[in-house]
Amino acid sequence: MNMFEGRSTAAAGEVSHGGFSPKARMIAPACDGGQGTAGTFVSREFSVEEVSSPVRLTISALGLYRAFINGKRVGNDLLTPGWTCYxxxxAFQSYDVSGLLQEGENRIEIWLGDGWYRSQILWASNPIFNCWGDRIAAIAELSTEDGSxxxxxxxxxxxxxxxVRSGIYYGEDFDARIVPEDSAGVEVLEFDKTLLVPHEVEPVKELTPFSPKDSWTEDDGRQVFDFGQNAAAYIRICVKGRAGASVRVEHSEVLGxxxxxxxxxxxxxRAELIYTLKGDGEEIHAPLFSFMGFRYARVTLPDGVELVSIQSVPISSVPVQAGGFTSGVPAVNRLVENSIWSQRSNFIEIPTDCPQRDERLGWTGDAQVFAGTACWFADSQRFLTKYLRDVMHDQRPNGAVPHFSPDPTRLHPxxxxxxxxxxxxxxDAIVIIPWQVYLHYGDDAVLRxxxxxMQRxxxxxxGISDGPVIRPPAVWGExxxxxGDWLQPVGDNxxxxxxxADDCAATLYHFISTDLASRIAGIIGDEAAASxxxxxxxxxxxxxxxxFFSPSGRIAHNDQTSWALAFLYGLVPSEYAEAAKSYFRRVVEETDGVIGTGFIGTPALLxxxxxxxxxDLAEKIFLNRKVPGWLYQVERGATSIWERWDAMAEDGSIYDPDMNSYNHYAYGAVCQWLFEYVAGIKPVASAPGFREIDLDPAILPQLSPVSAWHDTRLGRVEAGWSLEGNSATxxxxxxxxxTGRIAATDARKNLSIDGQAVPGGESARLSAGEHIIRFTI
Incomplete structure (x- = not known):
């Protein structure tokens, strides 16, 4: 029986592109005033004879949408339909809405917001509005298994x-006195439905809210709340008071x-929330189409308005933790938590650099250095694969890969x-990220x-310099x-x-990606390309x-980044190995334990x-508590990873607020080292997806005891060690x-597995289950 009076049912299986039947059209509100103006909706009233079978709402939008049936929200996903190269x-989503329908009259409303589609993208000196279009619109369809x-x-x-107004950077203004009423028609837009694809990543969800850890009142009466955690989030307030009064909420990451x-x-x-009261008892509100990056919120309450409660509600595309690491050093454990929070905060539809300022872009450099760590902390396979599709779409005809993706500058140079x-x-993200996804999840589809x-x-x-050594221009944008090694510290000026130097950094990465791509070609069976x-x-x-090497074995710039990358990727000639080690040790020792690397050098150093x-040097650098260093941030009260090593001075003053984020995951890439080297759990390329694991723990005495876990496609892997004297368990x-493999080496003597001795120089294979391994260092 047809559930909807007056409407014909599409034939079973009658579906066009994007999961929609031919009758579904992209419709724009005729009353929409353009970017930055009052929010609009599209609506339809319909009649249901009986609700007798599952009914699904398939829906997408130009801009952001939130759908309601009979005044009740459809689903609990956030920032739908998500962010892609539009x-x-x-993306489109599909929801079972049977429980929202009622026999008789029904009403569906689809509220629309500017979102990434047409609100400001990029910073104030080069703001881009209406990047992917100047009309917001919706496409939706209610259907059963029998058809539309x-x-x-x-x-x-x-x-x-x-x-009243919303934007990704702007925040949101909401006037609860406004009751949605049909006031205009719609315009059917010309739209290519082949663009529509099922949502490629897990939807953005709310995490457990934070209540204030502290609060105080400023001299002018404004209340400041400390939620104890810097996160990508929004404020949920409960207020009561007179109709027409407006509550203002500002946000910040740090305090001076x-x-x-x-x-x-x-x-x-602007990143603010303004809520105008309806004046009808307690009113609960959170923004619909925006989010902020913050730890602190400042609330301005007008006379006659009471703040009943306030919460910070974190959001993320990766809300489920898939790995953890602890040690005997509380500051290290906090550093790990900070890295997890920076991933959560910046894994919202795409991997962004930061969640707070007028940027929030999918920077490829940040993503490639953190990709391995990302896969340890969360199931990132779908998330990173979707991002790579955006990167490939933004790749230029000459093969250049964008600095960030989705890239608004491709459409608006x-x-x-x-x-x-x-x-x-x-x-190089186009080579390195697929490789990390392959290692962790064992599916070569992303490589193919x-x-x-990669080849382009x-x-x-x-072609940059018509040869193997790349000589980059000094002028930005040429x-x-x-x-280069972005934000590499230089110490005393x-x-x-x-x-x-740029030429060395560029040539190093030229080798890294070329060598890795040759291995990838072999894996996917393209032997000609591999050769x-x-x-x-x-x-x-x-x-x-x-x-870049002198006859004595010294690398040209004799800095930590050059040495770390050259050693890690096999670019130090064998005849120079011993001299090179001496140079490397000395250049690290000369900094007295402080780090000397930036974005590309840091993941390689330890x-x-x-x-x-x-x-000894790895331990000293990692546990250093001076600036620049990881634990310096922790001791300054950081609850997420900073963009800059020197983001805050010891007296609490902010360094260079024009480019300073306190929630940037790039330097959190050190956590890959914690899992793979300190805990000793290394995925093996010949048997990816943790079918085989190289067990090779680096015993750093001051970190004892160490414990790590990770949920793989096969199940949970656990590894940890403790040290008593020179005896490790x-x-x-x-x-x-x-399966696992561990070797008895000169650094790992008297090795035994489950009580069975392993001769020196030999390795042993471990099957599934629990194993106790003992050795001396």
């Missing part, structure tokens, strides 16, 4: 929502000296700085999907420009420490030696020192389908 793909029952078309109506509320680092992002694409270390883009990127790199790329990698290796057996738990 000229390539737009109701779809968006020219018969729908439109009107204004209580959302004397608890000064300071959000100058938000730049042109910023002439002052050339094309925002092509930086080594950043564009991305390999053509590698050809672009070779062809081949590189960010009167006598700065050496830093890596060609392997030969090219050898050309780069030979040229690198000639260009792994390189560990593989060379310099565990290493406990490992492997799931069914996984």
């Amino acid at each position: 000229d390539d793909r737009i 029952l109701l779809a968006t078309d020219e018969t729908w109506r439109s009107g204004f929502t209580p959302v 000296p004397d608890r000064f509320f300071d959000n100058r680092n938000y730049r042109s992002a 910023i002439d002052a700085r050339g094309d925002w694409a092509g930086s080594t270390g950043w564009g 999907e991305c390999f053509p883009a 990127w590698l050809d672009y790199l070779w 062809h081949g420009f590189t960010f 009167r006598k700065p420490r050496p830093t890596i 060609r790329l392997a030969a090219r990698a050898e050309q780069i290796r030979t040229a690198f030696r000639h260009e 792994p390189a020192l560990t593989e060379l057996g310099m565990l 290493y406990r490992v738990v492997l799931p069914e389908g996984a």
